[in-house]
Amino acid sequence: MSSTRRGFVQSLMRGSAWAAGSWLGVRSLVSALNNRELPERALAPTNQKWVMVNDLAKCDGCRDCTKACTKMHFVPPQQEWIKVYEITGNSAAGSYFLPRTCMHCDNPPCVRACPVGATYKRTDGIVLMDQDRCIGCRNCIAQCPYSARSFNWGEPPHTPEELAHKYDVETNYPHRKGVVEKCIFCPHLLRAGKLPACAAACKMGAIYFGDELEDAVTNSKGETMQLSKIAENGAGFRLMEDLGTEPRVYYLPPVNRKYASPEEKRRHDAGLA
């Protein structure tokens, strides 16, 4: 190449032609790789979008949901796939109970950061956990702002009932050592047209569950309410909306509740009532 101005311009042009050519090449390669249907496992059995609504005004912190969940999923000890928190922002404002399942976020940090796609989003909105694939790096635990994930640190204690089942990604049992576990919205019950174990077990009828596209959520008492009418009884909220995780679990504020507050309950338990 001559070191003239023309030579320089020519080399520039040749360079840009190369750059444009390789860009087109990369583009078509990537499109060929990506222009595929979603993988089989990401396709839900039904075209529904599951959503949960927890009416905090009805939650009295009895933890029946936790017990039902643990029983149904044979959840290993020390894990609570649905945990009932006692939330105290500040003492003057009072406290309330808050059941926390997996939020099945639409922008799930865990799915984003899983190195092997062991945790993945399904078209019905459920974030599933593939125990056959999980490598146990616990990056998802670090990622989840809701502390919704647990890890099997040792071999989980098994029961004959649990071992009688064959492992299925929709049930997540029998449980295994060295993998991450969490609430999976009971997909096998949803398939059967039943409410998830926690929602079915809630005596207060605080947990509503349903299909967002149906605009209806139902609780254990068979009460069905319209998701889009939540605002009529005082706007609902999602946990940590500011984090941009877009959870699929909604909460109705703990107003006009008809049971003891966490403080009153504690005072009662302490025999001070």
Added chain:
Amino acid sequence: MNRRETNLLQTLTHSGPAFYTWIAFLGAVISWGIFAYILQLRFGLIETGMGDQISWGLYITNFVFFIGISHAGTLISAILRVTDAGWRRPITRMAEGITVVALCIGSAMVVVDMGRPERLFNVLRYGRIQSPILWDVLGVTTYLTGCVLYFYLPLIPDLGILASDRGLPAARRKLYSVLSLGWTGTPTEWKLLEKAISVMAVFIIPLAISVHTVVSWIFAMTLRPGWDSSIFGPYFVVGAIYSGAAAVILAMCIFRRVFHLEDYLAPVHFRNLGWLLLSFSGLYLYFNINEYLTISYKFQEGEKRLLTQLFEGPFSTYFWAGQVTCILIPFVLLVAVLAVKRCEPFLIPVLGLASFLVILGAWIKRFVIVVPTLASPFLPAQRLPEKWMHYSPSWVEWSITAAAFAAFLLLYTVLAKLFPVVSLWETREAEPADVEHGTEAVGAFGPRNWGPVATAVLLCVLGGGLARGETAAKNKKMEPLPVTISATWKALPPEAPLPQPATGTYSARHTFLFSKPLPGFSTGRAKADEVAPEMRPVEIEAQARDARGEPLAFQAIGFSLKGALGTLDFGSRPSDGEGKVKLVIRDRRYGRYPVTVSFEGDESHQPGRATVLVDFGPRPAPALPVAGVLISPYFSPEIGLPFLFFYGVMWCAFAYSFGYLVLWRMRRERAHRRPL
């Protein structure tokens, strides 16, 4: 071969009882660590002190620490090489050795931390480029390859020298001769080698910076207080170079004493590296102040919990101990020994002590970065077992950590026994007299002749519904007449959307960098979900009559919809004078549902009901949510391409400098004996 080289070569062959004791000691510590790891493999990570609350501990601390130490070497020696600092020559080999060994140990620590190490290859089989873990796998593998090459290339001439040294045992000479790739030392070979080393030196700098940046991104890509920080990349890089420089100085102090390398390692080397360490301690102090001042000034909820734990809570001892041993004491020591004339005679021991403190402090600092953040989650820790609330490492973790350090020392010792710790040919070029004058500033970049090398940095069905009448065939009593209800529905034209409160003009979809596919690219992500089908208001009209055909006027007619899990009650509407009733539904609903129109019955009428299948419009096609940033099960080009490009360039550079220049060209030139 002069006296100092003879002395250096003696270190390769002469091993006293102290050496064997040292090896035996390290071997014992490693065996104990292996025993602990076998236990952990057998019973799982339950053998550690970690829990669901604090799920990363010593292993990840060690990983970050060793990757940090690895910056010692290569970065320092590459920068010094690029800047053509003559005094670097006796120390580059030691620095590069630390890098290679530290990287091997660091990456092994991640495998030790895994719950399912036997599934390690899932990372290759199912790897998702959207995950920071993959960036690390990519980065660390590339870096390790680069560092091994960068250690090996400058070793080739020495291997040539050693292969011809008759003072060495035959087996050793055979090894050196194979590794030297037939080096003969012709000018052509020198020219090619110099070029290869220069290319590697230039590419290793951005590579080293990228590696510690992606390590920090494992943390910075989370939402957790204390990790969710934009300065984590450079903060980690500076910390890494700082601890790496200290590791080099400490190694120099030890080798100088043990191998009697006073002839090679003069005070000037220590003084220059001392200045480098001092400037990095200042820089690291600045990053610490920047990191903690900005969050403690605002004291937000999550960060408040973290800072309370760090400044005065359970982690305060580690936090302050880290700051004092990592920054404060070394800073004071370095200033004293470098700036105060009276302290000059103690230069080397004091520098050794300061370096040891920096390394110790750096390890504590890594622990303080990893653990306290996990101990202060967004939701309060409730109903967790007591042992999960506080992290105290188990003996298994301590044993494996000790074994990691021992393995580091053992591998480094083996390297030092196999290859000369000081480059023979490089120190031949520079006479000792030249070394004494070599006091040029460390950070100054100078242009070199081999020409500029560009450093690439990344950085629903219309129509009538089936009306089905249902007659209650119960004629128990004469009075209540059966009621017949007929219901029809029709879709109303879509309405203009209600005015929404102004939320500004931006659209979230176009704001986030990674929520929209790159122009021209299509990803496996939701396409159908992009445009939500319009809402279709529906009008249901029912006509209720009794058995005589009289309309049921002014009665309450109830409407309900049967969904998948429950029945949605719309309440009841009064029928008009003709027994007609209308219900308009404007809901966010898609799909076809049976709507039941019912009359509960009164004294003169039996209950009656009718069900009509109402179509609220087609459901959107199943898709993954558009809001899901980077959750695609496939390769996301918007984040994957930059990473692949960056590390791809690195592999090209390796292929060029080692594969082409050294393996191919050198061999060909040798075969044809052609001048370059």
